[in-house]
């Protein structure tokens with residue numbers, strides 16, 4: 001892994017006497033390779049390496065007897081620090097219902113995560129209602145209804161010919177009448193560059209003023225993660241991110257890319273297809289995973 | 293590259309970054325740029341403006357000689373089994389592909405062998421209805437191999453030209469799910485020796501380097517014969533397929549460029565490579 005490659009690099013560099021700053025640059029090329037290989041965006045990596053170099057020089061790595069270990073520790077700590085340090089709870093509204101809106105690219109896991117999140121929050125004492133606001137994808141409404149059925153949880157739907165902002169408004173009204181203190185709105189997958197569909201999301205936001213707008217991101221996303229996260233955030237002001245499909249073997253560098261470019265907390269991770277497979281995000285564990 | 297007067301290290305770095313940004317991957321990008329250096333030397337190139345074209349040439353070579361598309365004339369029924377990880381666009385691609393063959397005057401049947409995911413069968417049924425083809429299905433929770441078996445029987449009985457079998461999304465690292473896929477393939481092969489004639493791995497263009505692991509493990513499990521790269525209508529370039537083609541030899545056959553029924557095209561290496569630099 002990275003530790004071994006850094007050992008090799010420093011061994012070669014040390015062979016010729018004292019370490020110089022240029023030697024550190026050379027060693028950091030290995031860190032760059034590891035992070036880009038883990039799908040962290042190359043511009044995010046550039047900034048990250050600059051921070052790591054500053055910390056390394058500052059921590060006297062040039063004098064260290066174990067420079068490789070020192071650099072690995074700095075990289076790991078810096079990664080964990082950058083991805084953490086934020087609130088990963090769901091913000092409850094001062095007066096119910098709390099409204100959560102799920103957004104993201106096609107196939108990221110929004111519908112499944114909507115059900116998982118409702119399941120998790122019900123265990124915390126909430127009375128959730130799921131809202132089927134994807135009127136485009138074939139059988140999307142049915143998919144959410146089936147998941148709601150598995151959880152014995154209400155699914156609000158107005159079919160596929162009512163506009164999503166109107167569905168959302170009607171859902172919140174019904175939630176208030178029925179005593180559901182949590183409304184989770186599942187939206188259709190869309191491209192961040194689809195102006196019409198992004199405008200639709202803004203209309204939903206303007207209609208029901210969600211307390212949380214969560215971007216659902218497939219953890220195997222590559223360099224494009226920054227484009228997606230940046231655009232969704234600029235258009236909607238996200239409050240959090242959920243990374244899905246971390247039960248696979250992807251290194252998940254998209255986590256750092258998304259956090260770096262939006263500043264939004266990663267609140268949960270999807271760890272499987274079952275409806276109980278939603279966990280808290282742990283920055284330390286993610287740092288370990290990215291570094292392989 | 294424009295505005296540059298000489299070929300220097302910063303130009304090679306810029307080209308390397310363009311490749312990395314397109315998800316070509318750092319190792320493949322470094323390798324391609326090394327080969328570019330060698331070509332520049334060999335052909336005695338002095339003008340920096342000529343470099344992108346040479347690099348494109350090298351990438352196109354890496355992508356192989358095959359033309360895109362799936363030829364279905366050789367067998368009847370020609371059986372296509374569609375596989376891949378969760379949410380990449382398998383079911384949608386099957387809808388588009390069925391329509392493509394139907395428009396060529398072929399008779400197509402679909403097999404709804406995703407018996408696991410909520411409303412997966414309903415979703416494929418809507419596509420079958422849109423295209424105007426039959427879909428063979430069982431109930432949710434039934435054995436996918438049994439659906440594949442029945443689909444093949446129906447395809448033979450009705451003398452269908454093409455049978456396309458949908459399977460549930462699954463992560464390549466889940467050995468029990470990969471075993472299930474192996475069983476589906478075995479059952480198809482027992483019923484019709486030589487089938488499936490195409491095992492199509494669907495990969496999402498937004499995927500990073502994990503696509504290599506996906507392709508490797510799916511190939512080991514069910515011997516993937518072709519790749520469909522979806523969601524190229526977004527901003528992701530899908531450059532990881534270069535490494536997949538180079539290291540595993542899997543040809544890219546189709547690309548998905550939208551959610552609509554006509555948003556499927558045969559893979560064209562030149563257009564794909566041009567888009568990497570766009």
Ligand SMILES: Nc1nc2c(ncn2[C@@H]2O[C@H](COP(=O)(O)OP(=O)(O)OP(=O)(O)O)[C@@H](O)[C@H]2O)c(=O)[nH]1
Nearest residue numbers: 106107108109110111112189245270271272378379
């Ligand atoms: N292994 C695994 N699969 C997941 C996870 N989350 C979702 N999935 C699967 O990913 C696929 C896509 O999930 P959906 O919930 O339909 O995704 P979506 O974002 O709603 O898709 P669109 O509505 O089409 O944009 C399904 O097969 C899910 O079962 C996860 O954490 N792990």
Ligand SMILES: Nc1nc2c(ncn2[C@@H]2O[C@H](COP(=O)(O)OP(=O)(O)OP(=O)(O)O)[C@@H](O)[C@H]2O)c(=O)[nH]1
Nearest residue numbers: 106107378379380381382383384461523548549550
């Ligand atoms: N923009 C775009 N969206 C696509 C494309 N192909 C599929 N999709 C969308 O991606 C999402 C997932 O598509 P599915 O066909 O359900 O994917 P799948 O692989 O069958 O998913 P699972 O069966 O859950 O594993 C849907 O919203 C599709 O409309 C494409 O080429 N472009």
Ligand SMILES: [Mg+2]
Nearest residue numbers: 110111134140
């Ligand atoms: Mg959905």
Ligand SMILES: [Mg+2]
Nearest residue numbers: 382383406412
């Ligand atoms: Mg499917």
